[in-house]
Amino acid sequence: MKIQKIGMKIQGQRRSIPIKKLQMYISFWERWQKNFSATKLLRNIILGIFSAQFLTAAILLTITAIRDRNKKQRKFPSIELKEVQVGANRLQLYSYGKDLYKAMLGAIDQARESIYIESYIWKDDEAGWDFKAHLARKAAEGVEVYVIFDMIGNLVVPHKFKASFDPAIHLMEYQAFGSYRHIVDPRRYALDHRKLLVVDGKTSFIGGYNIGSLYANSWRDTHLRIQGPASAEIARSFIDFWNRFGPKNDQITRHYQRRFDPxxxxxxxxxxxxxxxxxxxxxxxxxxxxxxxxxxxxxxxxxxxxxxxxxxxxxxxxxxxxxxxxxxxxxxxxxxxxxxxxxxxxxxxxxxxxxxxxxxxxxxxxxxxxxxxxxxxxxxxxxxxxxxxxxxxxxxxxxxxxxxxxxxxxxxxxxxxxxxxxxxxxxxxxxxxxxxxxxxxx
Known part of the structure; x- marks a missing residue:
């Protein structure tokens, strides 16, 4: 009856809508109202945004992969800088990986007490194996060698490489999640992005370089060597991190005296x-x-x-x-x-x-x-x-x-x-x- 009245009103207008067609419109509207959900709409909007982001990222990654396939290694400008005295410390800047690695390996070879080395990424390549070999030799001599690298940062590094560190080396593969309950704690999603080396609490290296042949030859990065008492601060930072997240039965007890430095x-x-x-x-x-x-x-x-x-x-x-x-x-x-x-x-x-x-x-x-x-x-x-x-x-x-x-x-x-x-x-x-x-x- 209601539909017929609506149809009669429409008949008086210029265009008339047949009753059957009007019934179809109303039926469609009723079905839409029944199926409409604000939650579904929000979900579809979010899904659309994520789909657009995923598609855009996929296109960019594909273009990059094609571009990098024929990419040639290029030389970049560099300069040699002299060591600078800053208070009681001597500071040396490095902007080329090969020079830095040579200095780091030289410092490792001179170690007498301890070596603390931490790297977000440690590649399974010539440079990665070179560092492992030097550390193994010092561990065999009785030097305390402690190594930390991040698990997520090295997901693509073969397990065989990570498991092949000399048994005399104290090793920690830092994991963001220590247990299932950590998954609901946003603080636990942090990665260990630090890169440092401390030898005998006197010589230290800190900066952007990870360990790998790619970084030695092809990346422009900056690292710093410190010779002096400021190295004890970096050693303390490493020790605190190790004792906090490392094995409870393998705590570092060695202490290097710290000092305030303006x-x-x-x-x-x-x-x-x-x-x-x-x-x-x-x-x-x-x-x-x-x-x-x-x-x-x-x-x-x-x-x-x-x-x-x-x-x-x-x-x-x-x-x-x-x-x-x-x-x-x-x-x-x-x-x-x-x-x-x-x-x-x-x-x-x-x-x-x-x-x-x-x-x-x-x-x-x-x-x-x-x-x-x-x-x-x-x-x-x-x-x-x-x-x-x-x-x-x-x-x-x-x-x-x-x-x-x-x-x-x-x-x-x-x-x-x-x-x-x-x-x-x-x-x-x-x-x-x-x-x-x-x-x-x-």
């Missing part, structure tokens, strides 16, 4: 304690900058506060230059990083793309006075996630070396202009927007 400070992120001083160190130093900020980082995905600090510095007249790899080993991270460039350029920040090799350095120097070098990237995983370690150094002479290294790295780079960047192709912008939500996971 010129060299060690900062370490601790996921379990929810302390992340490296990010705060960056923000405070950037906020104090008056003249220059020269920053090199492999993965530039800063949080809002850190980004605002950089923009504010540029807007008050500081020369802010950010050097990133033009093409890194993580293409998705590159595109997520690109989503920050527009507001950086609009604020007056110089964005420089390193194209000679994979740039993996994590360094910054400010106003020719302050510098930092370590393992932390400027992304959320490093800032408020992984275990990281950075040194903060107050020295004009050391900062001058850091500036020289930055000047060398920025020869022949790509510098973006705001006008060109804003007029990049629409499909490039679309891809960046699709991937931008992933910045909170990087």
């Amino acid at each position: 010129l060299i400070n060690l900062h370490g992120n601790d996921a379990l304690l929810l302390t992340f001083p490296i990010r705060d160190m960056y923000i405070e130093a950037i906020s104090r900058a008056e003249h220059s900020i020269y920053l090199s980082n492999a993965y530039f995905v800063p949080d809002g506060t850190l980004l605002d600090s950089l923009k504010a510095a540029a807007q008050r007249g500081v020369d802010v230059r950010i050097l990133v790899p033009w093409t890194s080993n993580h293409v998705v991270a590159d595109w997520i990083s690109h989503s920050y460039f527009s507001e950086c350029l609009d604020a007056g920040i110089h964005i420089l793309g390193y194209r000679h090799a994979m740039l993996h350095a994590k360094t910054c120097t400010i106003d020719g006075q302050w510098s930092t070098i370590g393992t932390a990237n400027l992304d959320r995983l490093s800032s408020i996630g992984n275990y990281e370690i950075n040194l903060e150094i107050y020295s004009a002479e050391f900062a001058q070396q850091m500036e020289r290294l930055f000047a060398c790295d920025t020869e022949g780079v790509i510098e973006l202009s705001a006008e060109e960047w804003h007029h990049r192709p629409w499909y490039t912008k679309l891809s960046e927007h699709i991937l931008a939500p992933l910045r909170f996971m990087m």
Whole structure:
């Protein structure tokens, strides 16, 4: 009866709708209302977003794989820097892997008491085996050798390689999850991203280099050697990590005397304690900058506060230059990083793309006075996630070396202009927007 009345009303209009057709519309509407669910709609929206992100990432990874298939190894500019005295310590910068590994192996060979070595990635290749052989020889001589590497970072490394360390070497494969109950604890998702070596508590190495032939020959990274009492601080950091997460029946009891040093400070992120001083160190130093900020980082995905600090510095007249790899080993991270460039350029920040090799350095120097070098990237995983370690150094002479290294790295780079960047192709912008939500996971 209701349908007939509606049909009669419609008959008086210009176009009449047959009763059967009207019944079909109403039936469709009733079925849609019955099947409609806000939960289903939300689920479909989320599924659509994830599908778009997955498809975009898959396309980028495929293009990268095709491009890298015929990629030739390229030489990158480098300079030799002399050792610098900073207080009671001697500091030596390394920007080429082969030189660094030679120095590290030399220090290992000179060990008399202890060797502590920690690496996020330890490759099953010539360099990886070389380090193992040198460590085995020292362990056979009675030197205490302790090794830590991250389980997730070495998932693709054959088990045979990881299981073949000399039995005399104390070994820990750090695992984020010690038990099933850790799965529900977000703090347990942190990886051990640190890279360090300490010999006899007197000589130490810290920086961005992992262990592998690829890094020795083809990557542009930065590492630092310290000879002096500051090495005891790095040794203490290693010992604390080992005694906390290592075997309870194999604790390190050796003690190296520490001291306060106003010129060299060690900062370490601790996921379990929810302390992340490296990010705060960056923000405070950037906020104090008056003249220059020269920053090199492999993965530039800063949080809002850190980004605002950089923009504010540029807007008050500081020369802010950010050097990133033009093409890194993580293409998705590159595109997520690109989503920050527009507001950086609009604020007056110089964005420089390193194209000679994979740039993996994590360094910054400010106003020719302050510098930092370590393992932390400027992304959320490093800032408020992984275990990281950075040194903060107050020295004009050391900062001058850091500036020289930055000047060398920025020869022949790509510098973006705001006008060109804003007029990049629409499909490039679309891809960046699709991937931008992933910045909170990087």
